[in-house]
Amino acid sequence: MTDTIFALSSGSPPAAIGVIRISGPAAAGALERLAGSLPAPRTTSLRTLKDGEGGVLDRALVLFFDGPRTATGEDLAEIHCHGGRAVVAAIERALGAMEGLRRADPGEFTRRAFANGVVDLAEAEGLADLLAAETELQRRAAEASAGGQLSRQVEGWRDRLLGLSAQVEAALDFSDEGDVEALPPEFTDAAASLAADWRAALDAPRAERLRDGIRVVFAGPPNAGKSSLFNALLDEGAAIVSEEAGTTRDVIERPVAFGGVPFILVDTAGLRESGAGSIESIGIDRARRELDRSDIILWLGDEGQGPAGSLEISSKSDIEGAAKSNAAHYVSAQTGEGVEALIADLVQRARQLLPKPGLAAFNQRQAESLSDAHDAIGGISADEDLLLIGERLRIARRSLDRLLGRHSTEDVLDALFGRFCIGK
Numbered sequence: 001m002t003d004t005i006f007a008l009s010s011g012s013p014p015a016a017i018g019v020i021r022i023s024g025p026a027a028a029g030a031l032e033r034l035a036g037s038l039p040a041p042r043t044t045s046l047r048t049l050k051d052g053e054g055g056v057l058d059r060a061l062v063l064f065f066d067g068p069r070t071a072t073g074e075d076l077a078e079i080h081c082h083g084g085r086a087v088v089a090a091i092e093r094a095l096g097a098m099e100g101l102r103r104a105d106p107g108e109f110t111r112r113a114f115a116n117g118v119v120d121l122a123e124a125e126g127l128a129d130l131l132a133a134e135t136e137l138q139r140r141a142a143e144a145s146a147g148g149q150l151s152r153q154v155e156g157w158r159d160r161l162l163g164l165s166a167q168v169e170a171a172l173d174f175s176d177e178g179d180v181e182a183l184p185p186e187f188t189d190a191a192a193s194l195a196a197d198w199r200a201a202l203d204a205p206r207a208e209r210l211r212d213g214i215r216v217v218f219a220g221p222p223n224a225g226k227s228s229l230f231n232a233l234l235d236e237g238a239a240i241v242s243e244e245a246g247t248t249r250d251v252i253e254r255p256v257a258f259g260g261v262p263f264i265l266v267d268t269a270g271l272r273e274s275g276a277g278s279i280e281s282i283g284i285d286r287a288r289r290e291l292d293r294s295d296i297i298l299w300l301g302d303e304g305q306g307p308a309g310s311l312e313i314s315s316k317s318d319i320e321g322a323a324k325s326n327a328a329h330y331v332s333a334q335t336g337e338g339v340e341a342l343i344a345d346l347v348q349r350a351r352q353l354l355p356k357p358g359l360a361a362f363n364q365r366q367a368e369s370l371s372d373a374h375d376a377i378g379g380i381s382a383d384e385d386l387l388l389i390g391e392r393l394r395i396a397r398r399s400l401d402r403l404l405g406r407h408s409t410e411d412v413l414d415a416l417f418g419r420f421c422i423g424k
């Protein structure tokens with residue numbers, strides 16, 4: 001018999017309202033004991049909650065959802081109580097004292113929803129991203145996954161695969177009858193078009209790009225004004241600025257959202273070949289490593305001297321004669337000139353590197369499954385052995401099933417649901 005779990009699903013107290021959820025076979029009995037009787041399913045009722053000794057715990061709105069058509073796929077009860085620390089604690093204590101009830105682990109409600117087929121793995125992953133979303137773009141991408149858009153796309157591919165498998169089966173039946181019936185040319189076309197769709201999905205930016213943010217590294221020689229510009233973009237004095245060359249030694253990074261796009265701004269030590277002390281030299285090594293990890297490099301040094309593909313910035317534009325001829329941006333950290341334009345440019349460049357808004361993006365785990373599927377059917381040719389083609393299609397189908405979590409291993413599930421908070 002499954003345990004019945006409970007947890008505070010709203011934010012941590014004190015708050016105006018606390019929502020305690022109870023899921024499992026004993027949910028109805030638990031609510032009945034607290035509220036005196038079980039309310040009619042799926043309607044709110046105002047009840048006085050009492051503990052085992054008849055002491056009043058709170059006046060609360062209570063709801064009961066009968067399984068399996070619930071968020072967890074089990075009987076589910078909700079208590080909307082006053083969100084004070086002691087109120088919540090007292091109700092939780094009363095629940096914990098009941099036989100068969102225990103506190104939920106992090107993500108356990110969602111894990112049950114997955115186990116009961118209410119959500120698939122891709123939807124659960126989208127949900128985790130949705131709860132973690134801090135910017136508008138992250139929210140919209142996660143919404144697309146959590147809402148099943150990604151899963152529906154994969155289901156569509158799966159249907160096309162099944163269609164191809166049916167054609168192979170039919171051709172095999174013919175060959176049993178002694179006919180050497182080859183697959184029609186439409187078959188290889190359809191397989192190639194499926195593989196092309198997968199290639200396109202694999203080439204698109206990963207969902208993680210949105211989660212982690214676009215790394216923008218400020219680089220250039222000492223005193224170029226990197227830290228000053230970094231501070232100007234952040235509107236805070238995160239990095240120390242001085243006229244002394246070699247002021248910044250360590251890597252300083254700050255997350256920030258511009259236009260709903262998540263960025264990590266990274267200030268680094270000025271790059272120079274000689275004259276740096278031992279600590280500064282370590283900083284320079286770290287700066288070089290940051291350049292390798294960067295998505296966008298802002299180069300504040302001499303023209304053409306920055307790493308390939310970097311965005312040339314002409315800094316200190318308020319100083320006469322400071323301008324470089326081919327810079328993409330002329331900015332002054334002191335007057336703020338060009339800062340808005342630089343931010344707008346960063347947002348536009350970031351959008352090229354990120355999943356398209358409103359479209360579900362594949363995360364690394366999902367992409368690995370899709371890549372296996374792609375490998376399995378890539379280069380199928382009509383003159384191949386029918387049994388081998390059938391096997392390739394089966395491998396591809398299994399990979400898509402894995403993507404949706406139909407054959408997921410415990411460690412994949414532990415890693416995912418561990419990302420959730422308690423009560424989700």
Ligand SMILES: Nc1nc2c(ncn2[C@@H]2O[C@H](COP(=O)(O)OP(=O)(O)OP(=O)(O)O)[C@@H](O)[C@H]2O)c(=O)[nH]1
Nearest residue numbers: 222223224225226227228242246247248270333334
């Ligand atoms: N006039 C003017 N001075 C600036 C501007 N930006 C930076 N400076 C000055 O240039 C000097 C160096 O600025 P920093 O921001 O410390 O330069 P940095 O590139 O971070 O230097 P390191 O960390 O030593 O590599 C400081 O004296 C700043 O006040 C600017 O836009 N206009």
Ligand SMILES: [K+]
Nearest residue numbers: 223242244247
């Ligand atoms: K400096």
Ligand SMILES: [Mg+2]
Nearest residue numbers: 226227247248
């Ligand atoms: Mg600096």
